[in-house]
Amino acid sequence: MSTVAAVHEPRAEERENYLNANYGWKSWLFTTDHKRIAILYIVSITLFFFIGGFFALLMRLELATPQGDLVSSDTYNKLFTMHGIIMVFFFLVPSIPATLGNFLIPLMVGAKDLAFPRINLLSWYIYIIGGIFAISAIAMGGVDTGWTFYTPFSSTYSTTFVVAAAAGIFIAGFSSILTGLNFIVTIHKMRAPGMTWGRLPLFVWSHYATSLIQILGTPVIAITLALLGLERIFHIGIFDPSIGGDPILFQHLFWFYSHPAVYIMILPGMGVISEIVPCFSRKRIFGYNFVAASSIAIAVLGFLVWGHHLFVTGQSMYASLMFSILSMVVAVPSAIKVFNWTATMWRGSISYQTPMLYAFGFIGLFTIGGLTGVFLATLPIDVHLTDTYFVIAHFHYVMVGGMVMAYLGGMHFWWPKITGKLYPEGWAKFGALIVFVGFNLTFFPQFILGYQGMPRRYHAYAPEFQVLNVMSSAGASILGVGYLIPFIYLLWSLKYGKPAGKNPFGAKGLEWTTYSPPPTFNFDEQPVMREEAYAYGEKEEVVG
Amino acid sequence: MADAQTTIVEGHEEIPHLQHHFDDPEQQFNSSQMGMWVFLLTEIMFFGGMFGAYTVYRAMYPGAFASTRHHMDTALGAINTMVLLCSSLTMVLAVRSAQLGRKKPLLSFIGITVFFGLIFLFIKGLEYYHKYVEHLIPGYGFQYPQQAYFHPAQILFCLYFVMTGFHALHMIIGIGLMTWLFIKAKNDTFTPEYYTPVEICGLYWHFVDIVWIFLFPLLYLIGLHLPG
């Protein structure tokens, strides 16, 4: 199906594609083309990433010294709250699905667009409106409850702009739901002839699983935040202990979504890795069925474990036992994926291009993050480690070492397809290295800090923790630079990058059979899928 | 990029309302139908959170919940249940009329459905007014004769207002959808080959009815078998 770019292929600028088909702001803001909507999301998500990152930098600056000398404790509370809210709800949850998913899923299944293009555009507008509420909350003075909004502090005692932030998240949740709905119907109903479920790219499988979680989980956070808002505004006391309400109920409701949400955040990344690894190993993925099934298993099992966030809250010990065991079970399908990626690389013909470097980073760092999750799932260990920096290190390893690396890897892998340009490989490799070094320097010390007992969400700490904190803050600045590097050269490549052909990496998949950038309706002719997925190793490909 | 109102499908006549990214009207209808069911799934979970809170608190405070039987307008709740069931019948007959291409009955049934919806909201308004008069709105001068249950009864009434309130909000949205359908039907948009919006608005309406089917026993029929 895929071919190396022919010598005489017409240059991208000469052919009509989705980028040059129409000009003007109206053609972008009123588009229903999934590829343009993906670009709209890329821009907005990048903006939110830098906002969330800015809060992180301020936090790490404060934490370079043991005393709380840069900001007050109240301000620090706002910093970590806004960092969490922006990063979780406005960056990580939409990230890969709304950008790469939106762009690639119709291409990968061989369709002209998603099932509901106008709903797709609506989901972006809803996301922006939600983002405006969140930014307003920041501008008005911030929120200090933590991104977890635990009651009764958030419902009764906090004097910050909880309702505005909660409204922003509530609204953004609809965006997430509509994206998931669109993907589910598209994957069921819009596949090209020959594109059976067993031939779908694993990127599509993982987005299907992600969409299931979005559909089933997001409404629960919606109602939870609505109840919180009602309690704050109307003093209705559903979570108010003074009338017999149970604050733990809030936590149950909150984590019923927020735990599966972390799988919303990681599954698409795993899908990206499942595309990159076979391509740069020149080998069919090992155990396709297991990888596909594990995505669904993660989606389903992910709903059964939320109580591990409530181990020390007064939740029944028997429920905690059940949640603990289930939390260990949910690690199994993730481990299966890691084994399969590794087995794919075994005896493959590996090339170390930037997407593959990010994939390596993902596999290693996700494994560390995932394993430390199993430590936390173990009840007696969690009692010691809960609310320490160990937890923070754990989830940053999976979210940043995992998901953000996958996002960057995917952006690099499909950048030629999306833009029609090649990025500069030298700078890209350098950027990947800086990100990897900066990330580990930032977060590995935090495992040790947490184990030694440093609590999270405090702007000051005991002096014996300073050395590791300084390392972490130094790492954060390196990581920040590391993220700026791709931002700069990717933008640069839009104007000065070499034109990419249809398939610069010699990859398999329907998206690589069409032009770079694709035409508005994706394919010149209805594609037909005639071979199994990842049919690498059947022809020798010359890869740059 | 706007969806074409008519699309030329190769080899076929112009097919009105077929959007450009679908191969044929069947695919478009099935996609819309599946899309609405997936959306209703999200609504199950949205109300589900409230049902979860209700379940937990009823398990914790059975006495308080049962004591509310003296203050619930059970008869009004039952009437409202029947009103909604009638509206579901007229809704389903509206869809049937669209399937059979009968415009006048379609318009009539949509109109009657809206009428039943408005009656439902009116009765609900009456109920809310009763609660206001009897000081049963938590946080606003709440008074409760059964002193022992003064605090947890507030939780039940919180849930009462939140659950029926969100349900009423969905009813209002439903009435809005029906109005939109009525206008489109009046403009001859629907034919036996294309009546998708009628079908999917119908699905939404029935779902809102189903939520009430559960709200009625859970809020209005608690503890009626107990003495006093």
Next chain:
Amino acid sequence: MHHPITSLKTYVLVWAALIVLTGTTWGVAYIDMGPFNIVVAITIAVVKMMLVAVIFMNARHLDHVSKLFAAAGLFWLLILLVFFLSDYLSRDWQPIGKMW
């Protein structure tokens, strides 16, 4: 497009059944069945739901996937309710002697 069109008679019969069931659940609520009052009430509600879903919403004519989604929704609601209760109902359990 060939979508099965249900007869007027079926719709009216189902509606009548729903009305009767509503009256039943209301009346039965006054009969003391102890802990079974809630069970009966929920059972009747489930039957009503199934009638509306299967006949009025045409769930019986849906493709397999959409049926699965509808069932999944109910199942997920059950997960929420059951797991919530697993905490609240077991909070007061006392450990029975030593485990080992």
